Amino acid sequence: MSISVLGAGAFGTALAISLAQDGRAVGLWARDPGDMASARENTRRLPGFAFPDSLTVLEKIEDVQTSDIILLAVPMQKLAGFLAENATLFQDKTLVACCKGVDLQSGLGPAEIIQRSCPSATPAILSGPSFAVDIAAGLPTALTLACEDGEALQAALSTKNIRLYRSSDLIGVEIGGALKNVVAIACGIAIGAGLGESARAALMTRGYAEMQRYAALKGANSDTLSGLSGFGDLTLTCSSAKSRNYSFGLALGHGDPLPEGTTVEGRATAKAVSNFAQSANIEMPIAQMVVAVLDKQLTIGQAVESLLSRPLKEE
Structure with missing residues (x-):
């Protein structure tokens, strides 16, 4: 062919x-x-x-x-x-x-x-x-x-x-590839702002939970998210400066000028996902905090405080 x-x-x-x-x-x-x-x-x-x-x-x-x-x-x-x-x-x-x-x-x-x-x-x-x-x-x-x-x-x-x-599972595969970019921006922000490796690991884990919630509501197979297009891509994208989305987050966290002329798919995806989460009444706090920081509605410090002050719950 x-x-x-x-x-x-x-x-x-x-x-x-x-x-x-x-x-x-x-x-x-x-x-x-x-x-x-x-x-x-x-x-x-x-x-x-x-x-x-x-x-x-x-x-x-x-x-x-x-x-x-x-x-x-x-x-x-x-x-x-x-x-x-x-x-x-x-x-x-x-x-x-x-x-x-x-x-x-x-x-x-x-x-x-x-x-x-x-x-x-x-x-x-x-x-x-x-x-x-x-x-x-x-x-x-x-x-x-x-x-x-x-x-x-x-x-x-x-x-x-x-x-x-x-x-x-076309829906599950496309959701994994899409939402991991949003989590990667959050992880880049955390490392760039000096919040530490533990914070990044926590964001990856809770971001993965957001990916699963979103996928379930869209009718995807939950097992798909544990595969290469979900967990595999999430791991790579959130841990390497080769990732455009992670590097974009790093620049935000450092307070550096944002890279121009580079496609950062997670920016628009974060907004699209947050809009859907709000209309569907599902919790996606990491995606929503990424949007708030990108839109300058919150500082990074305020976004971290907002995430940490959410009501305590079972995992």
Whole structure:
């Protein structure tokens, strides 16, 4: 099966490299490709990683019509618009969302957006602990691929360094990938503000509880959150400066200027999740405190005090 990756940020580029290193014919499309075709690497987003011979930089997005499988590596908050703009190209294709988050406008995850925008397409989600530089370097990881009847897709997308596990729980997989970014911002804030490793561990644990509550209300399988796309990705994202969301939180905690030009999916997702929690009357205090700090409604000190002063309860 032929494969194309749409979106040449660091992660999309890394996936294309990993897939092509196995000799597959892989297309990589970017809205602004720059010198990728001539340089044979993504000098702006993922420098230092040469493109395998079987990786082709697509000149125009219409070229994806020859592909059976299309990986969508566009930012979450642009996914709905991107699909609406190009829906005719994606009819009857397998669309694999590689973005993580909740759309702020609709409150939907990537699988639901695919289903609404491209009803004839087969939606899938690829998620789990994965940094672009590690994947491009050929370092090993394991990810979750969520899709109904996904055995053929699992075989098509597995590579020498990416081991894929199947799941039929699209909602659970997309929620794990989305909400771990919110917790990562909170953990970055805690470390950046000097609150210590114990505080980070507590935030990860209670953040995981929030993820489970949210997933249950959305109809996900609770076991999914204990897998690679939930607990696995949460562990990685909350403990490494390679994580854009964690680094964003670190800058907030330090009081440093926030990084510009970097996609931080957890910002919009925190707001979308908090809006849903309020309307559904479920407790998600960490997500809500992240929003309050981002919107400058509370200082970090006030947010910590608010979390610590909540009514005592059983775990």
